[in-house]
Amino acid sequence: MSVLPITNSQMTLLYYDPRFLEHDTGRGHPERSLRLKQIAARLESSGIMGKCERPAWQAISRARLELVHEPGHVQRVAALAEHGGGYLDPDTVVCPASIDVAQLAASAACDAVDRVLANEAKTALCLVRPPGHHALRERAMGFCLFNNIAIAAQVAVAEHKLDRVLIVDWDVHHGNGTQDVFYADGRVGFFSAHRWPFYPGTGAADETGIGEGQGATRNLPITSGVSREVFLERFRHELEDFAARIRPQLVLISAGFDSHRSDPLGSFLLETEDFATLTQNVLDVAAVHAEGRVVSILEGGYNPNLLAECVETHLRGLL
Ligand SMILES: [Zn+2]
DSSP states (O other): OOOOOOOGGGSEEEEOOGGGGGOOOOTTOSSOTHHHHHHHHHHHHTTOGGGSBOOOOOOOOHHHHTTTSOHHHHHHHHHHHHTTOEEEETTEEEOTTHHHHHHHHHHHHHHHHHHHHTTSOSEEEEOOSSOOTTOOSSOOBTTBSSOHHHHHHHIIIIISOOSOEEEEEOSSSOOHHHHHHHTTOTTEEEEEEEESSOTTSOOOTTOOOOGGGTTSEEEEEEOTTOOHHHHHHHHHHHHHHHHHHHOOSEEEEEEOOTTBTTOTTTOOSBOTTHHHHHHHHHHHHHHHHSTTOEEEEEOOOOOHHHHHHHHHHHHHHHO
């Protein structure tokens, strides 16, 4: 009996490092290290972590950070960390370790793009913190110091010379930072489904991009009262339509799980199993357009036990 060989490219890369726990946001902050601790514990005890490839990765270069961020922003985060930490906005905390941890998070996303584009794997999941999708070029915002997914997308277009990348953001909050970075850039399509009206206030349906980016942003603001079924159907339909327009060579996910109905911050409308559906929707468009290449990066999700359950569901889909 012959068995088909399992090649590395069928593996899922899993990025996790205990150093991510060192970004200390203080007592009572929802974006706390327990989130990742619970995820790691669950993935280990269920055995699913053992099914993934666990790459080691290098620290990010300043040049890569500055593909998205202004040097002054990077310097401000570094200086605040060096001076013992503090707040960059009412929600966003820096501790002495945060500059290194935030760079480690951004570099995980970049390494995943490097390896997936080198055909080492088809899919990757970066379990990182702090999250990134609210971070703007010039400042931190909403728990986010550096915009991990925007930097990874820039690496794909600026260094790997891809013409078209698609970012799918299903965090309950609009990914305003990511949208902002690529608003005038037709190479990176941004698709976001989010609760509306809600923090941070951006993400209206008529925000569609400008200049060369016209039409390369698509927002699905979802008001309360919409049913799960309607949301999921709209998500699938709009994503397929948008992906057909972008024709991405690589798909990135801003995987926020605060869109679960029991999330303490999001309290939106999704059930855990719905993240399997969303994952499959993204895999489907990636299979059609991008040879199945998907890099997923953790964003929000603030009930640690529930978050771990949702991440496991998502990872099982990627595997
Ligand atoms: Zn969020």
